Amino acid sequence: MILIAEDDDGHAALIERNLKRSGVGHTYTRLRDGQEALDFLFQKGEGAVRIKNRPYILLLDINLPKISGLEVLRQVKSHAELRKIPVTVLSTTDDPQEVAQCHVLGCSYYITKPTEPEVFMNVITRLGQFLTIVHVPHIQGNMMSPVS
């Protein structure tokens, strides 16, 4: 299952369309802000939550309302089970410091959203092609104590 944590509706729709077109025929879940993303992953709140024993890929925007993408990344990666989820950061900035910080926190890949629509589509398509060959671990069970 592909999780798209992205506040911009248009971007989320574009990403989903292009991923589908490139052959990533999974189910997609849209998370509108950092809070929604954490609630989903940590199985909290009233909305849809993560289902046990399924593989997940998280596409994470950094500039998210409520809780920033960086914080989401930090919490996901400091959890014993959730840290297995491959996280691809999609951000509008290409600030080397931010790129470095995301990798320190444990993101798998950092992709800068290109402003050129053609390039943007191209990047998403290539990401899709890549995701089709990636082996994704299943995320087990209920909540475990976070890694200290």
Added chain:
Amino acid sequence: MLVQVPPHSAEVRQAPQEQVQTDSVVVMSRRSHSTREVFWSMLVLALGGAAFSLDQTGNVGMLVGALYAVCVVFASRLSFIYAVYIVATVCSLLSLFGLSFVDVDLRGWSDVTDRLLIVLAIWIAAFLSLLWDVPQVQDQSRHFKDRLSSGSSLRAEVTTSEPPVETAPVSQEHGDDLAQLNHALLQKNYELETLINVVSHDLRSPLVTIQGFSKELSDACERLRGSMNKNTDMHASDVALLLDEEIPEALRYIRAGADKITSVLSGILQFSRLGRLSLACEPLNMNAIVHGIATVMEYQMKKKGVTLQIDDLPDCLGDETLVSQVFSNLIENAYKYLDPARPGVIRITGEIQDEKSIYTVEDNGVGIREDHLGKIFEMFHRLNPKEGSGEGLGLTIVRRIVERHQGDVWVESVFGIGTKFMVSFPSATTVQQKGHV
């Protein structure tokens, strides 16, 4: 603002400018003055050089002395006259000590008296030139003395050399002004940077959407055209899907993107207008102003059963339009984020503390989580973009207005309990000194 000056060369070059400014009779621009300085320097150099080479080639006594003397007289037009006197003296004495390039023989007493006469001529010329242009030289000597006595005064003179009147060493008052200007400049700079950030992110992301879905649209057109021309493998259901879902969806996103850009642009315009308006500060009757705002909002408040309590408020000093905007933004904000689960209460209080009028707008609404508190004044930042209307500018504008009044705004909030916004303005009793901030 600090111009770093190498200690020697620049000091000397700086001198003529000061001279012009201290001598109220001679007024000329820096450019013409420095051209003049160059001219006299060249003349003195040429004459000095001629005198020195003549001196070296043969024993021409009086002629050399005369040349040095003329050189010194001309040098009085220069700021570094003392240097010229000394150089001339040293040059004329050099050959005495066998340092001459051509004639290295030890000289007789006649040569010694010859040299001494030349030196005497130089200093007589120097004395004459002092008489010729007394005020100028006096000014210069004073400057030289000043500079000798305090090295730091020069730096101050150099730094303020732009407007001629401010050439005097910086007084305490000027220092304060500079610090204030510097602060204002930093603030402006910060705002500009924020604007650039907003432009780069908040405009870029809807643009990507617009461009992306435009491409989707053109792809859809291609497919439609293909289905019409070649009657390919495209089914009627596919065409219907395109026309009924994909194309309208793309159009909806494009329109939403354009709306977003419009709202960001109007926000930027509104914000920049705030920065340019000059303030018309006057003592304000805050009771009247806040009750006025309350009257306007009375209908919607009543409809939702919200209680608005207004205590007796102290007056303050500010621009009426802008101060009203601060309060209407704060009250609207409190109203917008009330908790639907309980009857809303908004309370406005005020007090005077340390010559500041401090007002509190307190609500029992949803509150702000602690980790969000730092972000609420950020431009275009919205905690719940899906809920309610707004551009994410209300509190940014509040902060901007309050800062322009040299006041302050801060917030206390307990998530789930309510929020307290505090603003301070200069109190009406403070001296009306900041008419134009």
